[in-house]
Amino acid sequence: MSQPAQPGLAGRFLSAIGEPVVYTWREVTGVARMAALVFQYMLRGKIRWDAVAAQMYEIGNKSIVFITFTLGFLGMILVFQAGFQAEKITGDLQLLGALFLQILLREFAPTITALMIATRVGTGIAAEIGSMVVTEQVDAMRMNSAPPVEYLVVPRFIAGTIMMVVLVIYAVLVCYLAGMFTGLYAFNVNPHTFVNFAFVSVLDVAVCLVKALAYGMAIPLVASHTGLRTHGGSAGVGWATTQSVVSCSLSVVILDFILSGLSYPLLAAAG
Amino acid sequence: MISRGLAAIGGAFNGLAFDVGGVVMMLLKILRRCLPPRADGPETWANLYRVGVKSFPIVLVTAAFTGAIMVIQSGLYIKQYGAEGLLGWGAGYSILREVGPIMIGLMFSGRVGANNTAELGTMMVTDQIDALRALAIDPVSYLVIPRFIAMMIMLTLLVVVGDLTALVGGALTGEVLLGVDTRVYFESIVTLITLQDFLSGVYKAVAFGVAIAVISCHFGLTVRGGAVGVGRAVNNSVVASAIAIFVIDYFMTWAMQ
Amino acid sequence: MTLLSALGPGDPMIRVEGITKYYLGATVLDGVTLDIPSGSNLGLMGPGGAGKSLLLKIIAGLVEPDQGRVLVDGHDVGTLDAHKLAQLRFNIGMVFQNYALFDSMNVGENIAFPLRQRGGVPEEEIQARVREQLALVGLPGIAHQYPRELSGGMKKRVSFCRAVIPAPPLLFYDDPTAGLDPVTSSKIFIHLRRMQQDGGTTAITISHDIDGIKPICDRFALLDHGRLVFHGTRDEIEASDDRLVRQFWDGFSDD
Numbered sequence: 001m002s003q004p005a006q007p008g009l010a011g012r013f014l015s016a017i018g019e020p021v022v023y024t025w026r027e028v029t030g031v032a033r034m035a036a037l038v039f040q041y042m043l044r045g046k047i048r049w050d051a052v053a054a055q056m057y058e059i060g061n062k063s064i065v066f067i068t069f070t071l072g073f074l075g076m077i078l079v080f081q082a083g084f085q086a087e088k089i090t091g092d093l094q095l096l097g098a099l100f101l102q103i104l105l106r107e108f109a110p111t112i113t114a115l116m117i118a119t120r121v122g123t124g125i126a127a128e129i130g131s132m133v134v135t136e137q138v139d140a141m142r143m144n145s146a147p148p149v150e151y152l153v154v155p156r157f158i159a160g161t162i163m164m165v166v167l168v169i170y171a172v173l174v175c176y177l178a179g180m181f182t183g184l185y186a187f188n189v190n191p192h193t194f195v196n197f198a199f200v201s202v203l204d205v206a207v208c209l210v211k212a213l214a215y216g217m218a219i220p221l222v223a224s225h226t227g228l229r230t231h232g233g234s235a236g237v238g239w240a241t242t243q244s245v246v247s248c249s250l251s252v253v254i255l256d257f258i259l260s261g262l263s264y265p266l267l268a269a270a271g
Numbered sequence: 272m273i274s275r276g277l278a279a280i281g282g283a284f285n286g287l288a289f290d291v292g293g294v295v296m297m298l299l300k301i302l303r304r305c306l307p308p309r310a311d312g313p314e315t316w317a318n319l320y321r322v323g324v325k326s327f328p329i330v331l332v333t334a335a336f337t338g339a340i341m342v343i344q345s346g347l348y349i350k351q352y353g354a355e356g357l358l359g360w361g362a363g364y365s366i367l368r369e370v371g372p373i374m375i376g377l378m379f380s381g382r383v384g385a386n387n388t389a390e391l392g393t394m395m396v397t398d399q400i401d402a403l404r405a406l407a408i409d410p411v412s413y414l415v416i417p418r419f420i421a422m423m424i425m426l427t428l429l430v431v432v433g434d435l436t437a438l439v440g441g442a443l444t445g446e447v448l449l450g451v452d453t454r455v456y457f458e459s460i461v462t463l464i465t466l467q468d469f470l471s472g473v474y475k476a477v478a479f480g481v482a483i484a485v486i487s488c489h490f491g492l493t494v495r496g497g498a499v500g501v502g503r504a505v506n507n508s509v510v511a512s513a514i515a516i517f518v519i520d521y522f523m524t525w526a527m528q
Numbered sequence: 529m530t531l532l533s534a535l536g537p538g539d540p541m542i543r544v545e546g547i548t549k550y551y552l553g554a555t556v557l558d559g560v561t562l563d564i565p566s567g568s569n570l571g572l573m574g575p576g577g578a579g580k581s582l583l584l585k586i587i588a589g590l591v592e593p594d595q596g597r598v599l600v601d602g603h604d605v606g607t608l609d610a611h612k613l614a615q616l617r618f619n620i621g622m623v624f625q626n627y628a629l630f631d632s633m634n635v636g637e638n639i640a641f642p643l644r645q646r647g648g649v650p651e652e653e654i655q656a657r658v659r660e661q662l663a664l665v666g667l668p669g670i671a672h673q674y675p676r677e678l679s680g681g682m683k684k685r686v687s688f689c690r691a692v693i694p695a696p697p698l699l700f701y702d703d704p705t706a707g708l709d710p711v712t713s714s715k716i717f718i719h720l721r722r723m724q725q726d727g728g729t730t731a732i733t734i735s736h737d738i739d740g741i742k743p744i745c746d747r748f749a750l751l752d753h754g755r756l757v758f759h760g761t762r763d764e765i766e767a768s769d770d771r772l773v774r775q776f777w778d779g780f781s782d783d
Contacts (some may be wrong), residue, residue, distance in 0.1 A: 242386045
């Protein structure tokens with residue numbers, strides 16, 4: 001056996017592109033396989049509701065302060081930008097609130113909330129499951145015929161999906177209120193003018209909820225998958241946690257692109 | 272019951288005060304060591320390289336998708352009013368001023384900030400930081416300053432590159448999905464977008480870079496309690512960075528109207 | 529309920545055939561072959577990083593080998609479907625190196641876990657057996673405490689209770705005394721010996737404490753850099769003139 005030849009520039013270039021592609025493909029198929037397994041357990045009724053409740057508290061209640069803070073500031077930022085933009089072109093701020101609510105539902109509330117949850121819960125799930133892997137708790141489960149996917153992933157999946165929808169609805173409220181006060185104090189837009197549901201259709205609300213649902217299913221799956229692949233002590237847990245934020249955030253961005261693209265013809269036809 | 276509730280609230284505020292104070296102290300420590308600017312040269316280069324290489328692909332992918340999403344969202348209004356000539360401006364304005372820096376900042380925090388906390392945290396729990404101290408090497412000068420410089424410079428550069436990628440991603444989406452000619456798209460960007468729009472995003476990137484560096488170093492160097500502690504520190508670090516990004520963004524938006 | 533034995537007459541309880549495992553380009557187990565007859569206790573020794581824990585996990589079916597196969601009770605672990613593998617694992621009790629107690633459960637729930645998973649045991653009996661096990665290891669009345677409140681030695685003993693409570697015919701101990709003080713470890717070895725005398729369990733014990741496992745094991749194996757250096761009975765290991773075997777057995781180093 002001779003040493004393999006040192007790859008040339010072209011070879012290195014190809015491997016630099018190929019490696020992430022292969023890695024991503026493996027991740028995607030792994031997550032898909034896990035999703036299939038999760039649905040299988042759910043259909044067989046193997047759901048531990050006490051664990052689901054605990055996870056709902058962990059994912060939902062404990063995120064409220066964080067979401068209030070970040071989405072509140074986002075509401076102020078968006079109204080500021082939109083206000084400046086509108087003042088520059090038309091000087092007409094009558095429709096500020098109505099347009100703000102529409103774009104909030106279609107895009108910012110679900111996606112930014114999901115990115116925040118990817119940050120807080122994505123790392124949390126990966127760190128927790130990762131620590132269980134390196135301390136052999138997952139092996140102990142398997143030895144007692146308690147499949148880790150059933151015991152660890154199913155409750156997080158159900159809780160994450162439900163809580164994401166709840167949090168997105170809450171985020172719309174927080175963001176809208178913060179925007180309303182910014183409109184009042186920065187641009188003198190009366191709340192009566194600001195609160196205007198004229199542009200919001202059922203379709204906008206549907207897009208918001210479908211996005212929330214998709215993110216809510218994706219984040220626990222991706223984070224659990226990353227956590228279960230942890231190996232090698234505290235460095236391994238650090239790796240899993242970091243990898244989880246990136247994978248979760250990226251899946252949110254890609255899902256957003258896909259769902260926005262799919263909903264575009266519907267919204268354009270309706271608007 | 273009440274006293275336990277109060278204790279929980281008090282404990283939460285205690286923790287908050289510890290972290291806010293710790294982040295400020297970390298910033299001061301960094302600034303004091305930057306006054307006559309002295310940083311370990313090779314260590315800084317190594318960090319610049321690592322930070323850049325680690326985050327470059329993810330930032331490009333995120334930016335391209337962000338540009339596409341912004342074009343889809345503004346496209347809905349553009350189509351409604353038949354103002355196709357404004358697509359580039361509408362999407363470009365939000366990308367350059369707001370969405371670009373925020374999305375790239377969040378991704379950078381997830382990739383580089385989290386990794387930094389995990390790395391420093393692992394060094395803490397394996398006593399490597401104490402070993403440095405025992406060798407009379409100041410961990411802040413040796414470990415933190417190079418990371419601080421690297422993150423600040425790299426996030427700025429990444430936002431510049433990311434902005435361009437996002438605009439290109441937007442152009443492709445406009446052409447394919449909305450049927451807006453790429454030339455029309457770029458024309459409206461060139462004529463309507465000002466240098467100020469672009470620069471205000473870049474200034475934000477510098478501030479985000481500083482915040483992410485200081486926060487991730489603080490949480491990394493205060494890790495306690497093994498593998499579980501490292502995971503918890505990374506979690507806290509990314510949460511704090513996300514809050515910092517939105518708060519800083521708000522004040523900079525307000526100041527740079 | 530449990531999987532029927534597929535052993536022929538004279539077959540060993542555990543047969544390891546040519547197990548090879550690669551990790552990050554290195555060979556961490558290299559063609560390990562050994563038999564463990566029914567009712568014996570194998571002491572698995574070797575320097576750190578020799579692949580002892582990995583071999584144990586491969587035998588338990590937790591890690592897939594790259595080459596070779598493992599027969600436990602006559603069943604090829606690698607080819608069993610999920611259901612049959614679960615049945616087979618109900619016959620195995622395992623003490624992990626890092627205790628592996630579930631953080632989210634208290635001590636009582638941890639110990640009761642294997643019984644609850646197997647099902648069919650009434651709740652009063654579960655409680656009684658948990659109390660009995662805790663008393664046996666000298667830790668009565670800690671059932672309501674959580675693992676984070678316990679010392680290393682206590683966690684080890686609790687994880688011990690969890691492994692043995694269903695009275696499995698196979699027991700795997702991954703370094704049951706690692707990181708413990710001599711008093712606690714001798715207590716654990718005394719307990720192990722009592723278990724061994726009680727019934728015909730087949731066991732594998734990984735340990736660095738050679739003096740501790742000498743009285744409880746009847747067969748010994750020595751792994752070094754993923755290769756099986758020695759494998760045989762007590763008489764054979766005492767007669768061996770392999771340098772590494774002598775170093776481990778006599779507990780001194782000549783370099």
